[in-house]
Structure formats: structure tokens, C-alpha cells
Amino acid sequence: MLRTRLVFILFLFFSALSFSAMSEVIETAPAPQTTISTPPPITPPSAPEQATPVPFTASRGQLLYELQCVSCHESMLHIRSNRRVTSLSELRRQVEHWSDVLKPTWSVEDIDDVTRYLNTRFYKLEIK
Template sequence: MFVPHSAAGAMLAAALAAFVGLPAAHAQADASRGQTLYEAHCSACHDRSVHGRAVRTARTFEQVREQVVRWQREVGVAWQAEDVDAVTIYLNQRYYRFPCPTTVCAAPRASVPPASAPR
């Protein structure tokens, strides 16, 4: 069955964000969109247990993303890169808590100046 999830998901996520008054922070918006996508397409087979199990496949943010790429292909939803990022950010924030590369998540403390190096 084909579900035009992207537009509907984006609209739902926007509506949800407006409803709960989430901060406009990029990663947070992505996480709620990712949650919507994940719950629509992925949670039928596995709940939190697969992401929290002791011997899990993903050991870095990139590996979580690889699994998301693999599983969206398996499910046949043809997600765009930003959908994959959104779901990865969601899963990472909720379960894995690996450091998120700044290319995907905005740098959390980008304005903190680096400590001056000793000469």
C-alpha cells in the first residue's frame, strides 16, 4: 500500500509542534517529525526493546542512520535524506544518545569559544 507519508507527516509534525509549542530549534523539529514517521511506518514490528537491548546493532549515530536507511528500504517507504535524518535524530534522542554529528544536528554550543591553547 502506498501512503503519501511525507507531506502528511510534515503537516502533522507542524501541527503537533504548533500544538505543544515546541521550541523552533531545528533538531527538535526533526525529532518530532521523525517520531511521527517512525510511529507510522516502523513501530509495528518493534517497540523500544529493539533499540534498548543489550546487544544492539547500532553503536554510533552513523550506524543508527544505516539501520534507518536499511529499514525504510525494507518497508518500502522511500524516505528522502531529511526523513532518514529526522527518524535517526528521534531514535538517537530517545534511545541511543550517541553524539550527533554537527552536519546532522546543529552544534549545541557553537558560540562557546575554544579554550586558548598553551604555548
């Protein structure tokens, strides 16, 4: 039992010594310098370079076709293997026919533009 007390007293003594030594180190150590660096000023982004506008290249015939015809037709109609149109005059007659179905009907210029667009885009028929 005496041995246990002696061990305990020695333990307390060395703990106290180490604690006081640590407190001296803490007290004598210089406080860390905390420097708060200011962030660089925020500069607004420079204005983006003005891009040159790309001209819209859709033809008048394409616009008319997309506004009036696409609601009923899909492009598959024009590329199917058993299509009815085999000449440019037949293509124009079909465009003219469906123009009469539409209200208001298209002008001669509108029919020509749509025929030209369809031929250029899908049919690729030779002009005779």
C-alpha cells in the same frame, strides 16, 4: 361476670371520651401550612474558559517512526544490552536500510529526522 361487664363498660366509656377528645383536638388544631417553595431558577453554566492550546511537540522523526516502524519494532529493540548500533553513522545506516524495505522509501530528510529521534530518545550517541 358483673365485674367483667363493668370493666368492659368502663373501657368503652373511656375509649369514647379519649376518642372525642382527640377528634376535638384534631378539629380545633390549625391545619399545617404547606408552603411549596419554588426552586431557584436554573442558570446555564457559564462557558468554560478557553484553554490555551498546547502545541503538539512530537517531532517529525517520532511521527514517521510511530507510523512505519512500531508495527514491527518495539522500544525494547532499542534498549537491549546487545544492540548492534554503537555509533550515529551505524544508526543512520540501519534507518536507511529499513527505509529501503518500506514502500515508499523515505527521503534523506525523513531518514535524518528518524535517526535524530531514535538517537535522542533511545541511543544517546555522541555526534562526531
